[in-house]
Amino acid sequence: MTHVILRDLTRRFGGVTAVDRLNLEIKSGELVAFLGPSGCGKTTTLRMMTGLLLPTSGDVLFDNKSMVTVPTEKRGAVMVFQKHLLFPTMTIGQNVGFGLRMQGVHKREIERRVDEMLELVKLPGFAPRKAHELSGGQQQRVALARALVVHPKVLLLDEPLANLDANLRLEMRELIRSIQRELSITTVFVTHDQEEAVMLADRIALMFDGLLQQYAQPQDFYQRPSSVRVAHFFRNDNLLSGTRRGAEVETPLGTLQIDPSRMQQPDGKVLVTVRPEDVQLVPNPAEGNCVEAKVLLQVYMGTHTQVQLDLAGHTWMVHSPAHFQAQVGQTITVQLPASSIWLLPTS
Amino acid sequence: MRWLSLMEKLRAPLMVLPAVALVVLLFFGGLVVGFSQSLGYFPAIGSFDLTLRYYGDVLTDNTFFESLWQTFRLALLSTVMSSVLAIALALVLRNTFKGSRFFTFMFQLSIPIPHLVAAAGIVLLVSQSGILARGAYALGLIDAPRNFPVMVFDRPGTAIQLTYLWKEVPFIGIVVLAILQGVGPQYEEIARTLGANAWQRFRYVLLPLILPGVLSTSIIVFAYVFASYEIPLLLGVRHPTTLPVLAFQSYQDPDLSLRPQAMAMSIILTLIAIVLLIVYKRLARYAVNS
Structure with missing residues (x-):
């Protein structure tokens, strides 16, 4: 179990800043999802964590020890790519045992741990087969076993489910989650699929244009988004301009009451939002934030x-x-429950 | 319908027939004539009786075995050194760096240049009257150009090896480079994160991927060097010379009675080359599979 800190992590490619002063802390044994659209800097961050890419500035710390000068092969941060990339010249057993072989582990011990790991990913007896004899989902499970067998300090998964069909993805998500819980390995999971991030992660780091937008638990992205852009990414475009005055917001629809626990914005101009699933359709006008809609x-x-x-x-x-x-x-008539109203900054 | 179906089936064989006919006519035609002459059937000198005498003459001659060893040594060394250098250069050139396109172009430049031109270039470079000898003399490294190490017409065949290296390294390298560029960096990156150091990544990840390409090109290089005569004839010692040179010299001798012996030598050379290629291929297959 490794505690990870990313401190002011920055990477520039020529004039383009791919990752901009990223500050993040991942607790031991936590599963964190790096979420965002393509090109937002998720994979670049992951590659800097492995050492495959050097940061322009900033630091990566594993258990408070700087990793910037530690070569990739000695970091203990193992990566699983979008493509399974099983070594085509090796059998499944040799693929899974590769990392142990590189460490000079005894042959019999390698065999034992390979069998154990194949059992864990639900592929017992697959060791003598070649990669091309397996389906896409099975190959990705082998890639996962190959990463897990070396007991990595940090497991880095770069969109490992992107090439799988819908049913297989669901199956693999559950497998990854259960194995991660069982082994308590600090894990970072890169994805552009918010549903996947919500289902898998303890915490989500949402990134846009190389900048961290919000780092919180999955439910916070639904209930407490930090900006209009974050709300939009989580499929909430319900916005209404207003002015907050204490526990009330004045809007073109009238005055709305807000729950005391959801008053994080200061008095003044705000945007009011309620998630689509929290808006209530009521048969008759009633007390409490009821408004008319067409x-x-x-x-x-x-x-x-x-x-x-x-x-x-x-x-x-x-x-x-x-x-x-x-x-x-x-x-x-619709009701905007006070406990569901969330206020966003106007800019 | 049946006729159309038959035509469809025969279309591909008929299309390759002219090329196959040419090869069969030139290769097997020559082989049959050469083989019959090696058995003593040579009407031009009035010899019609079939005999194995000429094979016996060749196989009891020490010169033949000295030439065989020289041929084998040169072919093996050239192939191994070309392969090793080609892999090393391809590993460097697959990376993008400042001037990498220029260096890749220079690396491939020698491929279309004929072996004879390459040999002339090597002589101009490394002979005792060549550029290197003159340069070393001008720099005061040697007292006179004649003190420059003998590299042409020497027993180890240094100039021959250098010519083959100059020609064959890019030939093998271009195949290895194409494989490496096709494979991309991700297998190595995976291996790196799994704890493999630079040597382990090469030994366990890259080498098995490039080995089939290296082996198939090196077989061609070995076969070519083993059977070629022009470079050893131009740059090699008279004794021991290589088998192809020995056969060529006997063939060119004005004394036609030496022709059956030259043909016996050529047939033996062909058989040895075939056997060596089979052995090489078996070893190669074993290396790839293991």
Whole structure:
């Protein structure tokens, strides 16, 4: 179990800053997801952690020891790539045992640990086979076993599920999560899929344009996004401008009450947001943050109905029960619960 | 319909037939004539009786075995040294660095240049009247150009080896470079994160990947060097010379009665080359598989 600190980590390629003064702490045994769109600096950060890429400035610390001058092969940070990259000239057993062989571990001990690891990734008896005899999902499990067998200080997974189909991805997510919990290895998981990050990670580091936007637990990205951009990335575009005065926000729809636990923005201009799944459709006007809205569109999604509403000129999305039915153009009442209202900065 | 189907089946064989016919005619035609002459069937000198006498003459002659050893030594050394240098240079050139395109171009430059031109260049460079000898003399490193080490017409065949190296290193290297560029850096990066040092990455990751390419090109180099005569003829000692030179000299002798012996020598040379190639290929397959 290794405690990782990234301190002012920066990497520039010519005039482009891929990662900009990244500060992050990963607790021992924690699984952290680096999340963000392509080109946001996730993989660059991962490569700096392994030592495959040197930072322009800043430091990587494992258990408070600087790793910048430690060569990759001595860091104990093992990487699993998007492509499984099993060595094509070796058998599955030789692939899994590669790291142990490099350490000079005795042949019999290698065999024992390889079998143990193949058992862990649910591929017992696969040792004599060649990589091309395995499916994509099985090959990725072998790649995982190859990384785990050396008991890495830090396990770095660079979009390892990107090439798998939907069912296999789900299966692999569960496998990774259960193995990570069982072995308590400090793990960093790079992904651009927010659902994957939420499902797997203890904490998520969301990055845009090389900058860390928010580093928090998965539920905070839904309930307490730090900016409009973060909210948008987590599929919440419900915004309403307003002015906060104490426990109330004045909006074009009237005055809304806010829960005391959700008043992190100072008094003044703010943006009000409520997640689509937290907006309540109520049959009749009632007490507490009820406003009128016009139905613009409704789409049946199987598990729910997605309703597009016009709230005083702002388009909001609401997830209503699947059986919800209304006419387009009909005026309905929606409730914005005080405990679900979140205030965002205007800039 | 059946006729069309038959034509479809025959189309590919018919298309390669002219090329195959040419090879068969030139190679097997020459081989049959040479083989019959080696057995004593040579109407030009009035010899019609079949005999193994000429093979006996060749195989009891010490000169033949000295030449065989010289040929084998030169072919093996040239192949091994070319392969090692080609791998080393390809490993450097696969990286992108300032001027890497220029160096890659220079590396491949010698491929289209004929062996004879390469030999002339090596003589101009390393002979006792060559550029290096004159340079060493001008710098005061040697008292006179004649004191420069003998590298042409010497027993070890230094100039011959240098010519082959200059020609064959890029030939093997270009194949290795293409494989390395196709493989990319990620296998090595994986190995690095798994704790493999530079030597281990080369030995256990890269070498098995490039070995099939190295072996198939080095087989060609070995076969070529083993059977070529022009470079040893131009740059080698008269004795012991290589087998192809010995066979060529006997073939060119105005005394036609020496022709069957020259042909016996050529047939033996061909058989030895085939056997060596089979052995080499077996060893290569074993090396790749293990």
